[in-house]
Amino acid sequence: MDNQSQINIGKRYSGVMNEEDIIKKCQQNDMGAFKMIFEFYSQSMMRTAIRILRNRQDAEDVVQTTFLKVFRNIKRFQFKSRFSTYLYRILINNCYDSLKKNRIQTDSQEMETLALNPVPGQAMELEAAIQKLPQRMKTCFVLFAIEEFKQDEIARLLNLKVGTVKATIFRAKQHLRRMLSDQLKEGQA
Amino acid sequence: MKCEMYKKFQLGRIGDREYDLHEKACPACREMHFQDKQLLSAARKLRVPVNTVTLWDKLESRLKAELKTNRSNEKSRTKLKIPIQLGFFLKAAAFLIGIGLLALFFWNLSGKQSSGLLSQQALNKVEETERSYIAAIDELEKQSGTRLDIMDIELSFLYRDRLDTIDEQIQRCQNALKKNPANHQVRRYLLAALQDKNDTLREIVAFEPEST
Ligand SMILES: [Zn+2]
Numbered sequence: 001m002d003n004q005s006q007i008n009i010g011k012r013y014s015g016v017m018n019e020e021d022i023i024k025k026c027q028q029n030d031m032g033a034f035k036m037i038f039e040f041y042s043q044s045m046m047r048t049a050i051r052i053l054r055n056r057q058d059a060e061d062v063v064q065t066t067f068l069k070v071f072r073n074i075k076r077f078q079f080k081s082r083f084s085t086y087l088y089r090i091l092i093n094n095c096y097d098s099l100k101k102n103r104i105q106t107d108s109q110e111m112e113t114l115a116l117n118p119v120p121g122q123a124m125e126l127e128a129a130i131q132k133l134p135q136r137m138k139t140c141f142v143l144f145a146i147e148e149f150k151q152d153e154i155a156r157l158l159n160l161k162v163g164t165v166k167a168t169i170f171r172a173k174q175h176l177r178r179m180l181s182d183q184l185k186e187g188q189a
Numbered sequence: 190m191k192c193e194m195y196k197k198f199q200l201g202r203i204g205d206r207e208y209d210l211h212e213k214a215c216p217a218c219r220e221m222h223f224q225d226k227q228l229l230s231a232a233r234k235l236r237v238p239v240n241t242v243t244l245w246d247k248l249e250s251r252l253k254a255e256l257k258t259n260r261s262n263e264k265s266r267t268k269l270k271i272p273i274q275l276g277f278f279l280k281a282a283a284f285l286i287g288i289g290l291l292a293l294f295f296w297n298l299s300g301k302q303s304s305g306l307l308s309q310q311a312l313n314k315v316e317e318t319e320r321s322y323i324a325a326i327d328e329l330e331k332q333s334g335t336r337l338d339i340m341d342i343e344l345s346f347l348y349r350d351r352l353d354t355i356d357e358q359i360q361r362c363q364n365a366l367k368k369n370p371a372n373h374q375v376r377r378y379l380l381a382a383l384q385d386k387n388d389t390l391r392e393i394v395a396f397e398p399e400s401t
Contacts, residue, residue: 029256031249038248042241050239060244067248072255093350126231145232159337159349163200170199177224 019083026074034071041084042067044147045091051142052095053102054131062098066091082153089157092139099135129179133172140165141172195221306371315376322383329390336393348393355389358382 017025017036025033042063049059069090077086130138139158143149144165151169155162195218198208212218307315337348362379366372 031252031256034252035245035249038241038245042244043239044236046239046241046244047236063241064244064248064251068251071252122231123234126228127235130232130235141232145229146235148233148236166200170196173225173228176228177221180228 049095058098062094066094085157129176137168137172140168144169192217194218305373307373312371322387326387329394333390333393336396351389355382355386
């Protein structure tokens with residue numbers, strides 16, 4: 001996530017608490033603090049999961065499982081890494097586990113991602129083009145371009161080298177530029 | 190030939206200032222940069238709101254139920270508090286058992302066989318096999334890192350998960366062996382885990398990426 005959202009995380013809720021304070025409250029089983037964390041991250045996590053899994057129901061299950069795993073183990077979180085890295089690493093792992101389980105279904109399944117964005121036109125075409133990217137490329141691009149993660153954080157959460165992430169995102173943009181070349185030229189005109 | 194400067198800039202191989210100077214003189218890079226900006230601004234618009242209210246409701250009820258169960262478990266644990274005197278006897282008994290096990294261990298080290306424990310000679314042999322596995326694993330680990338980075342992320346997660354599980358198993362065995370190095374059963378588990386790790390790493394090292 002970009003620095004802005006990291007800095008603002010506390011301000012969004014109480015004006016006093018920062019993310020570390022909220023997590024410490026979670027470590028004392030404070031339900032209000034759990035809700036704050038959920039509200040801050042759940043939308044971005046849902047969008048990411050829907051784009052990886054191409055199915056809203058599976059995405060809901062995965063996001064719920066992720067939060068349960070994280071909240072159950074939150075006492076063990078020692079602030080050595082960014083909380084968002086920890087959370088998204090578990091999310092992406094769970095998404096891939098779910099893909100593995102539902103591989104046959106997913107292959108033949110119509111993309112339900114459009115449920116995210118029913119407005120026809122440029123956005124819809126971009127959404128469809130993103131879905132055509134290979135899995136790793138798609139995950140990197142979605143995290144970088146839509147959810148505004150920095151490339152070094154993507155590297156940490158996907159367990160990749162920063163150089164690999166940069167190259168993957170560059171290739172993703174290249175593919176998308178080719179797929180959407182007419183639209184992008186129109187924008188230039 | 191197509192100009193590679195924009196690519197170099199994107200991959201962090203040249204700095205901002207150098208690239209800016211180049212872009213002023215290179216229409217091809219300027220166009221690619223412009224199209225990327227367009228693409229990213231269109232992508233930001235895909236950050237649409239998603240309704241997660243019902244999801245929180247489900248999560249909240251599960252969390253509350255789990256917290257309730259945890260609390261009642263804690264209560265029943267505190268009810269079972271052991272009286273001080275009994276606690277003393279238990280500690281004394283544990284101490285005596287410990288002494289007994291230690292005596293058994295040294296007796297076994299002196300070469301006499303007992304069920305479940307290895308003789309010193311057998312122990313040396315097992316330790317030697319373990320050391321050779323560990324050396325092979327160290328070597329394979331050096332080579333496997335880059336392979337994991339280039340393989341499909343889904344597959345790399347599978348391998349990483351598998352390696353994590355094996356490492357946990359190894360750690361558990363090693364902890365158990367600190368207390369009882371001659372335990373035949375634990376030594377066998379450890380050897381199996383080391384062999385498993387060795388095989389998994391070999392598989393990773395032999396991996397050939399599909400061309401994309
Ligand atoms: Zn150029």
